[in-house]
Amino acid sequence: xxxxxxxxxxxxxxxxxxxxxxxxxxxxxxxxxxxxxxxxxxxxxxxxxxxxxxxxxxxxxxxxxxxxxxxxxxxxxxxxxxxxxxxxxxxxxxxxxxxxxxxxxxxxxxxxxxxxxxxxxxxxxxxxxxxxxxxxxxxxxxxxxxxxxxxxxxxxxxxxxxxxxxxxxxxxxxxxxxxxxxxxxxxxxxxxxxxxxxxxxxxxxxxxxxxxxxxxxxxxxxxxxxxxxxxxxxxxxxxxxxxxxxxxxxxxxxxxxxxxxxxxxxxxxxxxxxxxxxxxxxxxxxx
Numbered sequence: 001x002x003x004x005x006x007x008x009x010x011x012x013x014x015x016x017x018x019x020x021x022x023x024x025x026x027x028x029x030x031x032x033x034x035x036x037x038x039x040x041x042x043x044x045x046x047x048x049x050x051x052x053x054x055x056x057x058x059x060x061x062x063x064x065x066x067x068x069x070x071x072x073x074x075x076x077x078x079x080x081x082x083x084x085x086x087x088x089x090x091x092x093x094x095x096x097x098x099x100x101x102x103x104x105x106x107x108x109x110x111x112x113x114x115x116x117x118x119x120x121x122x123x124x125x126x127x128x129x130x131x132x133x134x135x136x137x138x139x140x141x142x143x144x145x146x147x148x149x150x151x152x153x154x155x156x157x158x159x160x161x162x163x164x165x166x167x168x169x170x171x172x173x174x175x176x177x178x179x180x181x182x183x184x185x186x187x188x189x190x191x192x193x194x195x196x197x198x199x200x201x202x203x204x205x206x207x208x209x210x211x212x213x214x215x216x217x218x219x220x221x222x223x224x225x226x227x228x229x230x231x232x233x234x235x236x237x238x239x240x241x242x243x244x245x246x247x248x249x250x251x252x253x254x255x256x257x258x259x260x261x262x263x264x265x266x267x268x269x270x271x272x273x274x275x276x277x278x279x280x281x282x283x284x285x286x287x
Contacts, residue, residue: 002180019119020134020258023251030262031051032049032050032051032253032274033255033258033259033261035051035052035053035054036049036053036251036252037060037061037252037253037256037258037259038053038056038057038058038060038251038252039053039054039055039056039057039249040054040055040056040248040249041246041247041249041252042055043055044248044249044251045249045250045251055250057202057252058250058259059246059247059248060252060253060255061256061260063248063253063256064253064256064257064260065106065245066258067178069219069227069232069269070224070227070257070260072222073222073224073226073227074219074221074260074261075223076206076222076223076224077140077206077223077224077225078264079139079205080139080142080143080205080208080212080223081202081205081206082145083143083206084143084146084179084201084205085198085201085202087143087147088146088147088148088149088152089194089197089198089199089201091147091148091153091167091233092149092152092153092156092201093156093157093182093187093194093195094182095153095156095157096111096154096155096156096160097160097168097182097186098115099111099114099153099157100157100160100161100163100181100267107136111157114150114153114154115150115154118150118151118154119279124261128214128215129146131215132215135240136214136215137215137218138216138218138221139221139223141223142211142212142215142216145215146205146275147207147212147257149200149204152197152200152201153194154191155196155197156194156197159190159193160186160190162206163185163186163189163190165187167185167189168181168185171184171185183189183225195272199272202268203265206224206264207225208223208225209223209225210224212225212226213226213229224261226255227262228257228258231257232250232254232257235250235252
């Protein structure tokens with residue numbers, strides 16, 4: 001084993017120290033929100049919560065978990081996230097496969113138009129009017145309308161371009177069709193990049209707020225982020241009117257909503273993290 005000299009040891013120690021500080025800085029907001037959601041009303045309102053819960057209080061979680069509208073928004077968000085990711089991945093994989101082929105007629109032009117959408121856009125108001133014109137006012141049309149993302153298609157295209165042509169030629173000689181080459185060769189060999197892009201889509205759907213608020217006006221289609229925002233506004237209004245005196249801090253209730261909303265992400269992300277790192281490193285460096 002190679003021994004490190006003094007400067008290398010110092011660099012390694014400083015790297016670990018800085019990474020530890022950065023990790024703690026990223027983790028602390030979540031710890032604070034979790035502790036605040038479990039603390040008493042006086043402890044939260046007076047700022048006594050710093051790291052650990054002060055005066056345990058589970059009333060906030062009882063309120064959240066007994067809210068039927070919260071569970072409806074939760075189910076809607078799961079629906080949009082799962083099926084929205086599937087639709088987006090179908091578009092991304094098919095588009096990336098076609099654009100990765102040099103034999104594609106007008107391939108350069110299609111690639112340019114794809115990249116052009118990342119540089120310039122029509123703007124929020126024209127896009128919003130187009131969505132309304134095409135009837136994007138429910139969660140089903142919402143999934144289709146937001147099913148395209150140029151960056152993710154380019155990321156997959158870069159990875160597909162790196163697949164050896166010899167493998168595709170061998171599959172063609174064996175009589176494989178284009179669909180079989182895509183599903184039997186490219187998709188299995190690009191698993192890490194595909195999972196990475198799927199994570200990008202899923203997190204964007206789960207945390208999506210702006211378009212969900214603007215387009216999904218029906219209460220039966222409300223997503224979790226929009227519901228939490230609306231619930232917070234209603235709490236403030238009821239407090240100002242003097243019609244509500246909860247046994248817990250309103251901040252603690254907000255924290256409880258936030259904690260419940262990020263549990264799926266916390267559960268899924270660690271299982272896919274290795275694919276995420278590999279997919280970004282491989283798919284992002286190829287031309």
